[in-house]
Amino acid sequence: MAADHVLGDAHAKLTLLEYGDYECPACIQAEPLMQHLVDTHRGRLRIVFRHFPLVEVHPNAELAAEAAEAAAAQGQFWPMHHLLFAQAHHLKPAALVGYAQSLGLDMNRFNAEMGDRIYTQRIQIHRRAGERCGLRATPAFFLNGKAVDVSIGFEKLDEAVRAALKMA
Template structure:
C-alpha cells in the first residue's frame, strides 16, 4: 500500500491560544534538537514521550522497534519511519527515571544516545547508580566526563524542556505517542499501530 508524505500542517507550531482546541496535536514539532532515528522529513514521524523505568514505556519501546522493522522490510531502500524520543518523567511514580534520563543525555553528549537508550530499556529493572555507571562502561564512554556531567546535572534543563513540551501537548502520563503530529489513542498493539500509521500517512 502506497504511503504518501504527511501534511505539513501536522507539524505547525501552534500558539498557546489555539492549544486548548487541539489537545491531541503535538505542540512542539520534531527538529534537529531532538533525538531521532531516520530523517525528519520521513512520511511517518513517531514522537514518543516516555521514561526508562515505566514497564509500559518498555513495551512501547519494543512495539516501536517492531514497527521500524516492519516498514524497513517493506521499503528497504527508503527512510519511511522517523522515531523521536522525548523524556516524560513523573518522579513520584518512577523515582529512578530522571537519573536514567540524565544518563541517556550524558551518553548523547558522547554520541551514544541510542545505544544507551536501548541499554536502559533492556535493563529497566536495574537503574541504580552502580548499574548506570556499568552501562556507561559497557559502551566505552569517557567515564570521567560522564560522571562529571552527571555531578553537574548538565542535562536537567533539556529533560525539563521535553517534559514541558509534553505538557503543552496534553501529555499527563507516559507513554504517549504522536503519529504525524496527532496523539495516538488506540490500543498498544502492533497491528493497530501499523493500521493507524498507514491511515495517517495517506
C-alpha cells in the same frame, strides 16, 4: 525541537514522536514495537524520543534520562536508550555507570556530567513540551503531530502507522 533524538531517515514522510519514561512498564512494553516499526518502515518512518520521566512514581527515571543525554553527548543516545529499556528494573546510579562503561563512553566526562546534573534542564524542556500537549502519563505517541491512543493496545499504533503510510 533541538533537543530531540531522531532515529530513521530525516526526510521520512512520517514522524512518530514518543514521550517516554525508562521505568514505565508500558514504555518498556512499547520499546520492541518501536524498534519493529523503524525496521519495517525504514526510509518512510522516523522515530523521535522525548523524555517524560514520571518522577512521582518512578524515582530513577529522571537520572536514567540524564544518563541517556550524557551518552547522547558522546554520540551514543540510541544504544543507551535501548540498554536502559532492556535493564529498566536496574536504573540505580551504579548501574547507569556500568551501562556507560559497557558502551565505551568517556567515563571522566560521563561521571562529571552526571555529577553536575547538566542535562536536568534538557529533560525538563521535554517534559514541559509534553505537559503543553496535556500529557500526564507515558507512553504518549504522536504521528505527524496527531495523538495516537494506545490505551487499548499497542496494535493501534502499528495500525495508525500503516494507515498513514498508505495515505502518504
